[in-house]
Structures are given as C-alpha cells and as structure tokens.
Amino acid sequence: MTTDAATDSAIWLDGALRSVEDARVSVLDHGFLVGDGVFETCGVVDGQAFALTRHLRRLERSAAGLGLPVPPEALVRRAVAETLGAAPGAGRVRITLTSGAGPLGSARGSGPTTLVVTAGPSVGAADAPAHVVRLPWVRNERSAITGLKSTSYAENARALAWARERGASEGIFANTVGDLCEATAANVFVERDGELLTPALSTGCLAGVTRELVLEWGSEVGIPVREAAGDELPYSVLDDVLSGDAALFVTGSVRNIVPVGRLDGIEVRVGEVGLRAREVFARRRLEQVDP
Numbered sequence: 001m002t003t004d005a006a007t008d009s010a011i012w013l014d015g016a017l018r019s020v021e022d023a024r025v026s027v028l029d030h031g032f033l034v035g036d037g038v039f040e041t042c043g044v045v046d047g048q049a050f051a052l053t054r055h056l057r058r059l060e061r062s063a064a065g066l067g068l069p070v071p072p073e074a075l076v077r078r079a080v081a082e083t084l085g086a087a088p089g090a091g092r093v094r095i096t097l098t099s100g101a102g103p104l105g106s107a108r109g110s111g112p113t114t115l116v117v118t119a120g121p122s123v124g125a126a127d128a129p130a131h132v133v134r135l136p137w138v139r140n141e142r143s144a145i146t147g148l149k150s151t152s153y154a155e156n157a158r159a160l161a162w163a164r165e166r167g168a169s170e171g172i173f174a175n176t177v178g179d180l181c182e183a184t185a186a187n188v189f190v191e192r193d194g195e196l197l198t199p200a201l202s203t204g205c206l207a208g209v210t211r212e213l214v215l216e217w218g219s220e221v222g223i224p225v226r227e228a229a230g231d232e233l234p235y236s237v238l239d240d241v242l243s244g245d246a247a248l249f250v251t252g253s254v255r256n257i258v259p260v261g262r263l264d265g266i267e268v269r270v271g272e273v274g275l276r277a278r279e280v281f282a283r284r285r286l287e288q289v290d291p
Contacts, residue, residue: 007086007087007089008087008089008090008091008119008120008121009087009090009118009119009120009121010083010084010086010087010090010118010119011023011083011116011117011118011119012079012082012083012116012117012118013025013114013115013116013117014115017082017083017086023116025098025114025116026101026114028101028102028103028104028109029098029100029101029102029114030098030099030100030101030102030108030109031096031098031099031114031151032098033102033104034105034106034152035150035151035152035153035154036066036098036099036102036106036108036151036152037066037068037096037097037098037099037114037150037151038059038062038063038066038068038096038097038149038150038151039059039094039095039096039097039149039150039151040055040056040058040059040094040095040149041055041092041093041094041095041253041254042055042080042092042093042094042095042253043091043092043122043253043254043256043285044084044090044091044092044093044119044122045285045286045289046289047084047085047088048084048289048290049080049084049093049290050253050285050289050290051209051213051253051289051290051291052077052080052290053290054209054212054213054291055095055209055253056073056076056077056095058149058207058209059076059095059097059149061148062148062149062150063097065145065147065148066099066145066148066150068097068098068099068113069113070097071097071113071115075115076095076115076117079095079115079117080093080095080117083117083118083119084119086119087119087120089121090119090120090121090122091120091121091254092119092120092121092122092253092254093117093118093119094117094118094119094120095115095116095117096114096115096116096117096118096151097113097115098113098114098151099113099114100112100113100114101114122254128261129258129259129260129261129262129270130169130170130250130258130259130260130261130262131167131168131169131170131261131262131263131265132163132168132169132170132171132172132183132248132250132260132262132263133163133168133170133171133172133263133264133265134171134172134174134235134238134263134264135159135162135163135171135172135173135174135184136162137155137159137173138173138174138175138176138181139173139174139175139176139181139182139203139204139205140175140176140204141175141176141177141179141181141202141203141204142176142204143204146204147201147204147205147206147207149206156184156185159171160184160185163184167265168262168265170183170184170185170186170250171183171184172188172238174235175203175204178234178235178236179199179203179231179233179234179235180199180203180233180234180235180237180238181199181203181204181205181235182199182203182204182205182206183250185252186208186250186251186252186255186258187199187205187206187208187210187211187250187251187252188205188248188249188250188251189211189214189225189249189250189251189257189274189277190228190233190237190241190246190247190248190249191246191247191248191249191271191272191273191274192237192240192245192246192247194224194273195224195225195226195273196214196218196223196224196225196226196249196273196274196277197225197226197227197228197232197233198211198214198215198225198226198227198228199227199228199233200227200228200229201227203233208251208252208253209253210251210252210253210256210257210281211251213281213284213285213291214251214257214277214281215227217277217280217281217284218277218280221280223273223276223277223280224273225273225277238263241260241263241268242263242264242266242268244268244269246271247259247260247268247269247270247271247274248260248263248268248271249271249274249277249278256278256281256282256285257274257277257278257281259271259274259275259278
C-alpha cells in the first residue's frame with residue numbers, strides 16, 4: 001500500500017488499502033457505465049470523518065432508494081478509519097457504493113456491489129464569499145432519484161462547468177414549478193426579515209447533513225432558522241438578494257457555511273444571521289465530531 005507523498009490521499013478498495021496503480025474497478029461496473037451508485041463525502045476534523053453516523057444513515061437511505069444492498073456498517077467504518085489513518089493530511093473522505101459489474105445497458109448484473117473509500121485534500125472548501133449564478137436548467141423534484149445522493153452526477157457537472165465559464169464558483173437551480181431548490185453541490189439558505197430559511201425537501205433538494213445541523217444547532221442557540229413552508233421561497237427570491245432585501249448562503253459537507261458575495265456577477269450583501277449560524281457551526285463541529 002502507498003499513499004500520496006503529502007499524506008493527504010489514500011484509497012481503500014475490496015477490503016484493503018491500495019496504491020493508485022493497484023486500485024482498479026471493472027470497466028463493466030455500473031457505477032461507471034450508467035452511474036448506478038450512491039456516495040457520501042465527509043469533511044475531516046482532527047483526522048476523523050465529521051458527522052459520519054449521519055452520513056452513513058443517508059448512504060443507507062440513498063442505497064435503499066436505488067434498491068442497492070448496503071455493506072455492514074462496521075465494514076464501512078473500518079474502511080473510513082483505515083483510509084484516514086493512511087492520509088492524516090486529508091480534508092475530505094468519500095464513500096462510494098455501486099451496484100457492481102453488470103451487462104452493457106441499464107439492467108444490473110448479479111455480482112457483488114463495489115465499495116470504495118477515498119481520502120483527499122479539501123479542494124473546493126472556501127472561506128471567502130462565494131460567487132454564484134442562476135442556472136438555465138431546473139431540478140426535477142419528481143425524478144426517480146430525487147433526494148438520493150446518486151453517482152449520476154452529469155447534470156451537476158454540466159451545470160457547475162456552465163457556472164465556472166461565467167466566473168462563478170456555484171450555480172443555483174430552481175425546480176420545475178419555480179421554487180428555489182439547491183446549488184449543484186450544496187444546499188442554500190436565504191436570510192430575509194431577520195430569519196434564515198432553507199428550501200423544503202419537497203422542492204427536490206438533497207437532505208444535506210450540514211443543512212440538517214444548521215437547522216438543529218441554530219435553533220438550539222436561538223438563531224431564527226427554519227425550513228421554508230409552501231411557496232415561501234420562490235426562485236424569484238434571488239431578485240431580493242440582488243436588491244439587498246435578502247442575503248444568500250450555501251452549505252455543504254466540506255465547505256460548511258459560505259456566504260454569497262456575488263450573484264450573477266453583481267456584488268450582494270452578506271447577512272448577519274447567517275454569519276452567526278456560521279460561527280456556531282464552526283465551534284460545534286470542533287466540539288462534536290460525530291453529532
């Protein structure tokens with residue numbers, strides 16, 4: 001077994017740590033062929049996967065949604081621990097589960113699933129205000145994989161590339177009925193009238209672990225934060241961000257809570273309530289590695 005010289009990368013596959021040269025997955029694996037798999041990415045705090053238990057619960061939900069069997073939790077935890085032990089400088093760890101090798105086409109094979117755990121640097125994390133843009137595509141809140149952390153990520157990759165072509169670091173989707181939904185790899189919070197609101201899961205957004213903790217920890221310390229109701233957050237709320245009547249934040253497992261400083265190339269204000277939530281999150285994640 002070898003790891004990156006900077007000790008920030010490692011790979012676990014088929015029960016053991018592997019070098020980059022030895023870590024090989026079949027070209028017939030349906031995770032490669034058709035994106036038939038699920039994954040979780042955790043931030044790393046003091047060499048441990050942050051909120052691992054919550055991420056494993058979501059991995060189970062996503063796998064159940066795709067009809068995939070989940071390996072024993074003890075095996076996944078051991079794989080994560082061994083991978084991070086071999087990469088003490090890592091900033092993130094990813095767990096990927098696919099349906100395994102199968103025939104060409106959508107039908108699955110009868111072989112075992114594939115489990116891969118990888119650790120690497122926290123590329124994509126950001127402390128400075130983010131620059132986001134509105135995307136020309138929408139999320140389908142009625143899709144077969146809505147709410148699942150699926151490896152079918154081409155839609156996100158295309159949308160993020162489109163955003164970066166325009167100088168932004170993220171793009172934000174509406175859903176098919178015009179609600180604010182989520183970013184390509186993050187949840188969104190809108191600060192308006194002294195409250196911090198996030199779109200309801202019924203909009204088609206992912207049930208983000210950071211989103212969940214912002215709601216929980218914020219409420220515990222008296223920050224006015226909640227899930228929006230009904231049509232409380234239409235996509236047009238982004239016009240309020242541009243006018244200064246609202247502020248915007250994005251959240252994710254590696255970036256944590258990041259204020260948005262530019263929307264569609266225009267500088268926008270950063271909200272004070274969201275910054276308070278950010279401070280609480282930064283403190284709590286150091287106090288509770290697996291909340």
